[in-house]
Amino acid sequence: MEDRQEQISQVVVTAGQMRDIEKRIFAAGMPVVALMEKVAGLIARRILEISPTLLQNTFSIPANTRFLRVSPQAGGSRIGILVGPGHNGGDALVVARELHFRGYEVWIYSPFSQLKELTSQHLQYAQSLGIPIYQTVGQLPDSDLLIDGLFGFGLERNLTDPIASAINQLNELSVPIYSIDLPSGLHTDTGVVLGTAIRATRTFCLGLWKLAFFQDQALEYLGKAELIDFDIPLADVEAVLKDVPRIKRITATKALATLPLPRPAVTHKYKEGHLLLICGSRRYAGGSILTGLGARASGVGMLSIAVPESLKSILVSHLPEALIVGCPETETGANAHLQLPENTDLSSFNAIACGPGLTRDATPIVQEAIAVDRPLILDADGLNILAQMGAIATLKKRQAVTILTPHTGEFQRLFPDIANAKYDRVKAVQAAAGQSGAVVLLKGARTAIANPQGGVWIVPESTPALARGGSGDVLTGLLGGLLAQAATKQIPVEDIVATAAWWHSQAGIIAAQERTELGVDAFTLTQYLLKVLT
Numbered sequence: 001m002e003d004r005q006e007q008i009s010q011v012v013v014t015a016g017q018m019r020d021i022e023k024r025i026f027a028a029g030m031p032v033v034a035l036m037e038k039v040a041g042l043i044a045r046r047i048l049e050i051s052p053t054l055l056q057n058t059f060s061i062p063a064n065t066r067f068l069r070v071s072p073q074a075g076g077s078r079i080g081i082l083v084g085p086g087h088n089g090g091d092a093l094v095v096a097r098e099l100h101f102r103g104y105e106v107w108i109y110s111p112f113s114q115l116k117e118l119t120s121q122h123l124q125y126a127q128s129l130g131i132p133i134y135q136t137v138g139q140l141p142d143s144d145l146l147i148d149g150l151f152g153f154g155l156e157r158n159l160t161d162p163i164a165s166a167i168n169q170l171n172e173l174s175v176p177i178y179s180i181d182l183p184s185g186l187h188t189d190t191g192v193v194l195g196t197a198i199r200a201t202r203t204f205c206l207g208l209w210k211l212a213f214f215q216d217q218a219l220e221y222l223g224k225a226e227l228i229d230f231d232i233p234l235a236d237v238e239a240v241l242k243d244v245p246r247i248k249r250i251t252a253t254k255a256l257a258t259l260p261l262p263r264p265a266v267t268h269k270y271k272e273g274h275l276l277l278i279c280g281s282r283r284y285a286g287g288s289i290l291t292g293l294g295a296r297a298s299g300v301g302m303l304s305i306a307v308p309e310s311l312k313s314i315l316v317s318h319l320p321e322a323l324i325v326g327c328p329e330t331e332t333g334a335n336a337h338l339q340l341p342e343n344t345d346l347s348s349f350n351a352i353a354c355g356p357g358l359t360r361d362a363t364p365i366v367q368e369a370i371a372v373d374r375p376l377i378l379d380a381d382g383l384n385i386l387a388q389m390g391a392i393a394t395l396k397k398r399q400a401v402t403i404l405t406p407h408t409g410e411f412q413r414l415f416p417d418i419a420n421a422k423y424d425r426v427k428a429v430q431a432a433a434g435q436s437g438a439v440v441l442l443k444g445a446r447t448a449i450a451n452p453q454g455g456v457w458i459v460p461e462s463t464p465a466l467a468r469g470g471s472g473d474v475l476t477g478l479l480g481g482l483l484a485q486a487a488t489k490q491i492p493v494e495d496i497v498a499t500a501a502w503w504h505s506q507a508g509i510i511a512a513q514e515r516t517e518l519g520v521d522a523f524t525l526t527q528y529l530l531k532v533l534t
């Protein structure tokens with residue numbers, strides 16, 4: 001049984017689900033007022049923890065001062081608190097009060113005339129404490145930090161003026177902004193910008209991760225995101241999510257537990273999986289090498305690589321441990337069809353990965369791979385050829401599991417009828433898996449993986465260093481190797497896919513830390529895969 005923290009860190013909810021979970025907590029007797037105090041107290045404490053310069057100011061007070069406070073005269077940091085009409089504003093006002101009592105020079109921007117009752121009470125109290133309150137952006141004094149409590153998960157409509165232009169002006173100030181729950185202006189589920197949105201330096205996501213945090217279009221607004229856990233009972237989460245397919249973050253704990261480690265002491269190479277890669281062309285020889293190196297890093301027991309005959313020697317020189325199968329080639333140097341050695345038939349492979357570097361001239365070999373009753377990964381031109389064949393109808397005929405690994409362009413070619421791929425990647429990948437019966441991995445800044453039942457894994461962190469030709473080939477090889485090794489184990493396929501994607505992203509992150517975001521070419525990436533585990 002995973003511990004509570006691990007379970008909470010995997011959960012991702014929509015605004016509607018969050019609202020239902022809160023309703024249960026309130027119905028069980030937790031007072032709304034008490035929860036707001038608790039949550040905002042945690043936020044205030046966290047702000048003080050992570051802002052050493054603010055703390056420095058607190059402790060640089062003159063020695064003869066009787067109270068551990070910073071007066072404006074002592075040069076304390078100024079913190080502006082942005083207050084909206086709902087409970088997000090209420091949270092912000094509690095933070096304002098706490099920081100005021102810790103001695104900071106706090107001011108409040110409260111542009112709305114109608115506030116929810118609790119929010120209104122906190123505003124009244126802040127006013128009674130002498131905290132200055134401003135209604136228009138033009139009046140705002142300077143500040144060292146802004147706390148954004150304009151809107152949280154209650155925002156559904158587009159923002160209009162004057163609040164929209166106020167947000168634009170606030171973004172223009174060169175001041176760090178910490179957002180409460182999510183940057184005001186983002187849709188909680190899709191991460192779509194509703195007119196305009198705060199560009200946060202940091203975001204404190206409250207209680208449970210919201211979907212917007214994993215939608216590519218929201219990333220530029222979120223800054224550094226962290227979860228503020230306020231002890232939501234797991235039973236309430238379970239009760240609300242029990243009948244819906246889960247959307248989960250793939251964590252290090254989960255991914256590491258899915259890897260084929262430790263290896264049993266008594267085993268042999270064929271027990272540790274036999275992977276067949278079908279890849280490469282005269283034009284894209286490198287793609288087959290990168291795919292092979294990705295597979296090598298997975299630890300797969302046996303690796304066979306089917307490439308056009310003319311690439312055989314170059315593959316052997318890069319991957320001496322692999323069985324390189326030279327295939328007849330087309331005039332253009334594409335893999336024409338499979339020609340396995342005698343005594344080898346396709347049923348001896350635990351998994352097949354097909355696509356990197358093939359070119360679209362390799363249609364017959366892709367058709368052969370699809371026709372084989374083995375677990376199959378299709379990537380790159382494997383996907384483009386599948387799209388030409390009609391993805392959904394073709395995949396319906398397959399008996400064994402299929403994994404598709406498209407980027408957005410390939411996804412749209414495969415599933416032209418799924419319109420929302422750009423705006424709600426999670427919904428799009430769920431729809432694709434549901435319609436095709438395949439496990440679908442939609443690549444991007446935050447890669448999402450869906451199974452046909454609608455369950456989703458999201459890779460929660462990655463690096464733009466991976467936005468480089470060939471890094472997808474590495475993923476295909478790595479995933480193929482893990483899939484082949486899992487053949488005899490009862491592991492859900494989507495867990496293996498998510499683990500490979502997590503591993504790939506982590507390697508990118510470590511490589512980028514050591515070499516900058518410009519230093520992670522696809523070959524280098526393959527050299528960092530094992531560093532994730534050691």
Ligand SMILES: NC(=O)C1=CN([C@@H]2O[C@H](COP(=O)(O)OP(=O)(O)OC[C@H]3O[C@@H](n4cnc5c(N)ncnc54)[C@H](OP(=O)(O)O)[C@@H]3O)[C@@H](O)[C@H]2O)[C@@H](O)CC1
Nearest residue numbers: 032039085086087088089151152153154155157158159181
């Ligand atoms: N319940 C609790 O105790 C806890 C709640 N928590 C906190 O509560 C937050 C959710 O609070 P919330 O539901 O009050 O919604 P919130 O995000 O503040 O904003 C909605 C307000 O904005 C308004 N509005 C909407 N669109 C608008 C527009 N375009 N232009 C202008 N106004 C617009 C809308 O008014 P409407 O006109 O729709 O009636 C409504 O008043 C959550 O994110 C977290 O911070 C946590 O601390 C945990 C404990």
Ligand SMILES: Nc1ncnc2c1ncn2[C@@H]1O[C@H](COP(=O)(O)OP(=O)(O)O)[C@@H](O)[C@H]1O
Nearest residue numbers: 443444445462463464466467469470471472473
């Ligand atoms: N901005 C980004 N942030 C994180 N990962 C990214 C980003 N852009 C691309 N990637 C990752 O890099 C890989 C690119 O794969 P792909 O588009 O297939 O490239 P190629 O076919 O050249 O190998 C995918 O795993 C994708 O998720």
Ligand SMILES: [K+]
Nearest residue numbers: 151180182184
């Ligand atoms: K906010």
